[in-house]
Amino acid sequence: MSWNNAHGTAMIAAAQAHEDLAITHDDGYVDVFGALRTEGVEVMGQPLGGLLGLYVGPEDNGPACLLNTGLEEVSMRHTAAHELGHHRLGHKTSYDHQQAHGRWGEGWPQHERDAEAFASWFLMPRPAARTALARCGLVRPDSPRDVYRMARWTGTPYATTVRHLVRLKMIDRSTEVLWLKHSPGTLKSELTGGMSAGPRNHVHVLTGAAHRATVHAEAGDCLLLQIPGGRFDHVPAGLSSAAPEFGGQMSLLDSPHEPTHAQAVWVGEDLADDCTLTAEVPGTTGLFRVTVRRTPDRKGTDHYRD
Numbered sequence: 513m514s515w516n517n518a519h520g521t522a523m524i525a526a527a528q529a530h531e532d533l534a535i536t537h538d539d540g541y542v543d544v545f546g547a548l549r550t551e552g553v554e555v556m557g558q559p560l561g562g563l564l565g566l567y568v569g570p571e572d573n574g575p576a577c578l579l580n581t582g583l584e585e586v587s588m589r590h591t592a593a594h595e596l597g598h599h600r601l602g603h604k605t606s607y608d609h610q611q612a613h614g615r616w617g618e619g620w621p622q623h624e625r626d627a628e629a630f631a632s633w634f635l636m637p638r639p640a641a642r643t644a645l646a647r648c649g650l651v652r653p654d655s656p657r658d659v660y661r662m663a664r665w666t667g668t669p670y671a672t673t674v675r676h677l678v679r680l681k682m683i684d685r686s687t688e689v690l691w692l693k694h695s696p697g698t699l700k701s702e703l704t705g706g707m708s709a710g711p712r713n714h715v716h717v718l719t720g721a722a723h724r725a726t727v728h729a730e731a732g733d734c735l736l737l738q739i740p741g742g743r744f745d746h747v748p749a750g751l752s753s754a755a756p757e758f759g760g761q762m763s764l765l766d767s768p769h770e771p772t773h774a775q776a777v778w779v780g781e782d783l784a785d786d787c788t789l790t791a792e793v794p795g796t797t798g799l800f801r802v803t804v805r806r807t808p809d810r811k812g813t814d815h816y817r818d
Contacts, residue, residue: 515625519679522597522629529600529634539726540644540665542635544592548577553599555592557581557810564608565591567598567627572605581810584712585730586669588810590631597630598623632676636666641680649721652682656694657702664716667728670696704736704776710756718802720793726786726803729779732756735804737775741794744775750783751804779806 529535533547548555553575560566560580564587568574577595579588591608598606603623620628636644644665645651653659656674663673674691677683683691700715713732720739727735734755737744747753756778777789783806790799 515629518622518625518629519633521601521626523633523679525597525600526630526633526637529596530637537637537639537643540640540647541667541726541728542593542637542640544589544596544635547634548592548596548599551575551596551599553577553596555579557588562609565595566608567595567603567606569598569604569606574605575599579810585807585810586663586667586714589667590635590669590672593631593634594627596634597627601626601630603627632668632672632679635668636673636676636680638680640666641677641682647722647725648717649719653677656691657699659691660696660699660703660715661717664714664727665725670694670699704734718800720800722802723800724802726805728805728807730807731779731781731783733779735777735779735789735802737791737800739791739793739800742775742791742800744777745790745792745799747777748787748789748804750780750785750787750806751777751789752780753777779804 529547530542533550535542535547545555555577557579559582560578561582564580564583566578568576568578577592577599579591579595581588583591594608601623603626606623606627608624641662644662645653647665648658648661650658650662653662659673659677660670663670666673668676671692674683674688678685678688697711703715703717710732713730713734715734715736716727716729718727718735718737718739729735735751744753753776755776775791783804786803786805788801789804790801793800
């Protein structure tokens, strides 16, 4: 068996799961925790060291899964989709460890390949990928930065997104190899013009194509407006124009590395409910607006609603 077999099986299984769970692709973001809840899979999050996650099959009093809260949000989402894959594909109890050495995916048993492929197809089916690209104002990704921006809408890890773009036939293998050499940290720095960002935080670039979209962000994430002449007209409670990396004293607007036509706000720890962020844009009569939805705490149980 091969990765091609895994992806052939997983693409069909993920599409069936989307149909069964009535999942739409309106903003490119698939609610995997909601899917696990609907499927009756109990979920718990705890620090697990080198263990990514654990799926407990029905033969061991499941279904249930345990997720490593030491992972950043997008990695935890991917692991959750991987465990959902074990469930939907009828696998038995499985431990998923971080790969310490060797090439990614090398030597994986077939059931792990199947679950990994399912995770990618479940979180990034073609309609969701197209929606995410449209939110970036793109038809196809032309650079690693495009992939990073796209991955913010799908809520997926950068490397996973690059690999899946090959399966979606949006890039070729040689491009995959080149783009996997870029780190998310470097791409964040390029997008912000050199401003530092926390290793677990992300940068969500908002262009005119993001109007009326929903941004799923963590506390500490940066929302970067890149519309010529655009300015946020009001910063709601729970968001801040001061960068947390600078002790609340310095915003991107004051930075010597300011990107062209950019304004920024950061998601705060106290943002509990959805809020609307608006901006004035020259030459338009209405306001640019996006909904900001903070991803919840993943520790313990009953904290998995997106």
